[in-house]
Amino acid sequence: MKQPKIAKNLKTARGKLGFSLSKAAEETGVSKAMLGQVERGESSPTIATLWKIAKGFHIPLSTLIDEGNINLEYSRQASERPLKFENSIGFKILFPYDKAIGTEMYLMSLEPEESHVSIPHDVGVIEDIVVIKGNMEILLDGVWTKFKTGDAIRFKADVEHGYRNMTNEIVEFHNIIHYKN
Amino acid sequence: MKQPKIAKNLKTARGKLGFSLSKAAEETGVSKAMLGQVERGESSPTIATLWKIAKGFHIPLSTLIDEGNINLEYSRQASERPLKFENSIGFKILFPYDKAIGTEMYLMSLEPEESHVSIPHDVGVIEDIVVIKGNMEILLDGVWTKFKTGDAIRFKADVEHGYRNMTNEIVEFHNIIHYKN
DNA sequence: ACATCTTGTGCGTTATAACGCACGATGATA
DNA sequence: TATCATCGTGCGTTATAACGCACAAGATGT
The missing domain is CATH 2.60.120.10 (Jelly Rolls)
Incomplete structure (x- = not known):
């Protein structure tokens, strides 16, 4: 099992939502400085902090811990039909x-x-x-x-x-x- | 979205594996004291710590963060015996x-x-x-x-x-x- | 009964997560 | 040009995660 790619997933999620760090901090209740640290891989957030982020972004927590195969865009499509299994089995x-x-x-x-x-x-x-x-x-x-x-x-x-x-x-x-x- | 039930999920996973806190600490590289704190809800682990636990337990990380409304409900459906009625196939x-x-x-x-x-x-x-x-x-x-x-x-x-x-x-x-x- | 081992908890210490704030860089506006 | 707002980063401080160790309780063996 690969180590979760939190930094990349968070950066991707935030980008797709079009949030600045300030906006993201506002929506999630997690400080701008911490979000930046996580994205740069300088800090490993607690699960409670990750949950706050996911909740503020309105995305499943697993989107943030997933191993890089599935990006937020994919996750967003999960709310639309039909679901495709691209690049999969x-x-x-x-x-x-x-x-x-x-x-x-x-x-x-x-x-x-x-x-x-x-x-x-x-x-x-x-x-x-x-x-x-x-x-x-x-x-x-x-x-x-x-x-x-x-x-x-x-x-x-x-x-x-x-x-x-x-x-x-x-x-x-x-x-x-x-x-x- | 409900807050992840880390404490319960960890305790359940450890129980299913039949590990004491000491054995779990040995397998995961996370201290016995910390595992106990997490299970009692006294501490919110970082994602890096959770990953160590999941890796040591050989389970998906998501098993630990799942939201507790897991129903181990699936049905194995197919009737064993083929049926054949008169005038039918x-x-x-x-x-x-x-x-x-x-x-x-x-x-x-x-x-x-x-x-x-x-x-x-x-x-x-x-x-x-x-x-x-x-x-x-x-x-x-x-x-x-x-x-x-x-x-x-x-x-x-x-x-x-x-x-x-x-x-x-x-x-x-x-x-x-x-x-x- | 006693000795030994195992188990989970609590405590003090260390490392680091998480914060508020300041700052330089950039872009927009007057 | 000067000013203002926004952006992301770095820093020092506070809170807490994570640790090693000690200990009480329970289980096991002699």
Whole structure:
């Protein structure tokens, strides 16, 4: 696991919001000097300070601690539909998001030893997985749980979750995302 | 957004691993006294300290910052036993009808030379087919149309439609029915 | 019973997070 | 040009994170 890139994520977040350090300090209740120190990597903030920042920026806390694969722009798109898995594991769109139906469906594949962790979707989003071929694990509540061909799993996608393939065969699964209308 | 529940999450994680404070300190490189302070909510750790803990515990950092409304709720759905009714084809319920989501999902199978014609569903019902294995035909607008493994088809199910397998191999497909809410 | 080990807590010390403020640089305006 | 406002950085001070150590309580073994 890589060390969290707080400095970069904070700088990126602030930039995208178009906040000066002063404005950011005003919105978050964290001093301008401290925000600057964090961005320059001169200080490691406490979780309480990070929370104040995230709250003031109206972004998930995980956006600030994420490991650099997902930027704020991605996170912001999480509030819009459809959600794309760019630069991630292999997938094929089976049914694109349809507003009338409220779902989208993908055929996903995982190479051997490949894994992917998703940031949380909007509140209320439900995700279905149906394992088409192979043995895979799904990250639910911080625990990797095993599933095999034919298994069907429904879980809340508004928390962090992930998929991984610890076998040496390709895994394929259907991924259906239900958005609350 | 709720304040992160670091104290509770740390205590839970340590408990699940079966670590004493001493063992946890050893594994994480964070002092026993500090771990105790964090668990009792007497101190708010820096992100660097949290990262050391997560790394030492081999868990995602987000597990420690998650907001406490984690429901370890997911459902392993698929019924184990395939069902076969008279005058119908074999199927297995993957996700039963859920009013909140408005869909149901089945894994269907067609023996060689087997066919099935459905009576029309209610007005507005949409049906998705994803061919998992084999070559099949679907009756759409009075015409049998061929589809193969990997094909995904969406059609209005409020008119007559059907499925048939004119090959000598078993065909399997996912059948998702979307009811208008 | 006693000795030893383990466990979690509290305390004093050290390191650093977090702050308010001052300042130089930059840009805008009169 | 002079003035003002904004920006980000650095500094000294205060608060607290993080530590090593000691200790009381509990568990275990003889």
